[in-house]
Amino acid sequence: MDARPLLNRRLDGLGTTIFAEMSALATATGAINLGQGFPDTDGPEAVREAAVRALREGRGNQYPPGPGVPELRAAISEHQRRFYELTVDPDTEVLVTAGATEAIAAAMLALLEPGDEVIAFEPFYDSYAACVAMAGATRVPLTLRAPSFRPDLDELRSKITPRTRLLLLNTPHNPTGTVLTRDELGAIAALAVEHDLLVVTDEVYEHLTFDGTAHVPIAAFPGMRERTVSISSAGKTFSFTGWKVGWVTASAPLVTAVRTAKQYLTYVSAGPFQYAVAEALRLPDSFFDGLRADLRSKRDLLADGLTAAGFEVYLPQGTYFVTTDVAPFGEKDAYAFCRALPERCGVVAVPNSVFYDDPEAGRSQVRFTFCKRKGVLEEATTRLKRLAV
Ligand SMILES: *Cc1c(COP(=O)(O)O)cnc(C)c1O
Numbered sequence: 001m002d003a004r005p006l007l008n009r010r011l012d013g014l015g016t017t018i019f020a021e022m023s024a025l026a027t028a029t030g031a032i033n034l035g036q037g038f039p040d041t042d043g044p045e046a047v048r049e050a051a052v053r054a055l056r057e058g059r060g061n062q063y064p065p066g067p068g069v070p071e072l073r074a075a076i077s078e079h080q081r082r083f084y085e086l087t088v089d090p091d092t093e094v095l096v097t098a099g100a101t102e103a104i105a106a107a108m109l110a111l112l113e114p115g116d117e118v119i120a121f122e123p124f125y126d127s128y129a130a131c132v133a134m135a136g137a138t139r140v141p142l143t144l145r146a147p148s149f150r151p152d153l154d155e156l157r158s159k160i161t162p163r164t165r166l167l168l169l170n171t172p173h174n175p176t177g178t179v180l181t182r183d184e185l186g187a188i189a190a191l192a193v194e195h196d197l198l199v200v201t202d203e204v205y206e207h208l209t210f211d212g213t214a215h216v217p218i219a220a221f222p223g224m225r226e227r228t229v230s231i232s233s234a235g236k237t238f239s240f241t242g243w244k245v246g247w248v249t250a251s252a253p254l255v256t257a258v259r260t261a262k263q264y265l266t267y268v269s270a271g272p273f274q275y276a277v278a279e280a281l282r283l284p285d286s287f288f289d290g291l292r293a294d295l296r297s298k299r300d301l302l303a304d305g306l307t308a309a310g311f312e313v314y315l316p317q318g319t320y321f322v323t324t325d326v327a328p329f330g331e332k333d334a335y336a337f338c339r340a341l342p343e344r345c346g347v348v349a350v351p352n353s354v355f356y357d358d359p360e361a362g363r364s365q366v367r368f369t370f371c372k373r374k375g376v377l378e379e380a381t382t383r384l385k386r387l388a389v
Contacts, residue, residue: 010133017126018354022338031342032380034302034368035350037174037320041373043239044280044287051243051276060271066263067255068096068247068274075278076247083206084217092252095259098269099244100204100233105131106262107200107229107248112137116165121151123355123362125174125202137165141357146325146365147314149176153187160191166198167191172205172215175352175367176323177316179213189221198254200229204246207237207288209318210296219249226251229258234277236320237291239371243273295320295370298377302370305381310388311366320371323352327364329387334366345383 004012019036026033042048054060060069067073073090080086088094097103104127112118114136120128122141132139140159142151167188171180180188192199199218206215219228233246248258299315303322307313312325331337334351342348352365370377 010136011130014130014133018350019126022348022350025339025342026348029342029346029348031346031348032372032376032383033348034370034372034377034380035338035348037236037369037371038241039239039371040376041239044283047238047240047276047280047283050279051272054272054275059275060273062271064096064268064271064274066268067091067259068094068268069271069278072096072245072247072274072278072281075281076249079281080249084220086217086220086249088249089252093249093255095248095250095255095262096268096274097246097248097262098266099235100202100231100246101127101244102262102265102269103229103231103233103246103248103258104128104200104202105134106258106265107231108132108135108137109265110257110261111198111200111229111254112165115163117161117163118166118168119156119159119164120168121170121173122357123175123352123365125170126355128168128170132168138163139357140164143356143358143361144173144176144178145361146323149173149178149314149323151178151180151184151188153184153191156188157191160195160197164195164197166200169199169201169218171201171203171218172209172316172318174205174319175321175350175355176314177319177321179209179215179317180218182216185216185218186221189218189224192227193223196227198227198229199224200231202231204231204233204236205319206232207291208295208320210292210299211317213317215318226254229254234273234280237288238277238280240273240277243270243277245270245273245277298370298372298374301374302368302377302381305377305384306368309381309384311384320369321367322370324366324368325364326366332364334362334364337364338366345386347380347383 022035077090112135235241
């Protein structure tokens with residue numbers, strides 16, 4: 001159905017998300033869906049049981065408090081101290097949201113004026129472009145280029161103008177798997193301080209890093225506390241993407257600003273799940289280590305299979321995703337490749353090209369997720385080997 005005549009100009013060009021399109025294709029064709037990044041195994045049983053208990057005991061079945069239930073805000077504060085030695089006041093510096101998605105939307109709607117510029121890495125997570133557009137602001141891409149996908153910090157400096165209001169970061173980065181280093185973050189933080197910019201940082205993959213790569217929050221750098229909105233979520237860390245429990249941590253004025261927008265989006269959400277996520281955040285280190293080890297072995301399984309099938313593979317340092325290039329197959333258009341892939345070999349993937357403004361930069365890049373059971377990944381890589389013949 002064509003909604004274009006009805007859509008306002010801010011949303012022009014924002015059609016159905018690629019994830020919905022490709023997941024629908026997977027359903028229609030019965031292909032293995034390595035497109036959308038959701039696990040095919042639920043998170044810890046104890047956390048599920050905590051949600052059931054909250055529901056049965058009547059905790060969170062009615063509107064929870066606007067900032068989130070106190071138990072969860074306390075657990076988020078403890079989590080920031082435990083993993084990053086960051087101190088956040090659970091009463092004034094934490095806001096629970098309907099997933100990271102709402103946190104991003106509320107931050108953009110609260111902090112941007114029409115005409116402001118937002119610098120973000122491309123390829124973008126797809127909601128960034130939409131939220132910046134809905135706020136009437138302009139996105140300014142900083143392209144992460146293969147094979148390293150590191151940000152060019154001189155280029156970043158050159159993109160800052162008097163209209164730049166905000167840097168929108170994502171580390172670990174979806175889809176490339178880049179994890180910003182301490183040096184890169186220090187340089188970005190120094191630019192933010194020098195130019196008095198706000199930083200909104202999407203860290204939903206904070207616990208999903210591999211090979212000893214550490215996630216470092218930019219909020220920990222000098223001068224950043226007062227200008228950083230840090231966003232995370234339970235979805236990816238605990239394998240409950242359907243619960244949509246996310247959160248913001250920031251200085252009290254920034255949290256108040258974001259909450260002002262958030263209260264008119266959903267007001268509150270996910271009451272009983274908030275209690276369960278409070279328990280999840282307090283799981284022992286063995287849970288977080290086990291999650292990383294499991295995903296790392298799945299990353300390697302998929303990356304090896306893709307290499308054997310003939311893809312150029314860019315090994316990620318974090319997240320759920322492997323980015324590949326299909327140029328070795330003589331393919332130039334990732335979108336066309338992904339539309340044909342279910343027919344050709346019964347697998348669904350997502351074209352990274354749709355996450356770039358620069359149509360050349362990611363033209364033949366394709367993203368696969370590895371947050372699936374090993375048997376599923378093995379079957380997918382077996383099927384993908386048909387491309388080689
Ligand atoms: C999955 C994802 C989100 C959305 O998180 P929710 O908590 O499900 O809303 C946000 N940012 C990135 C980069 C993601 O990959």
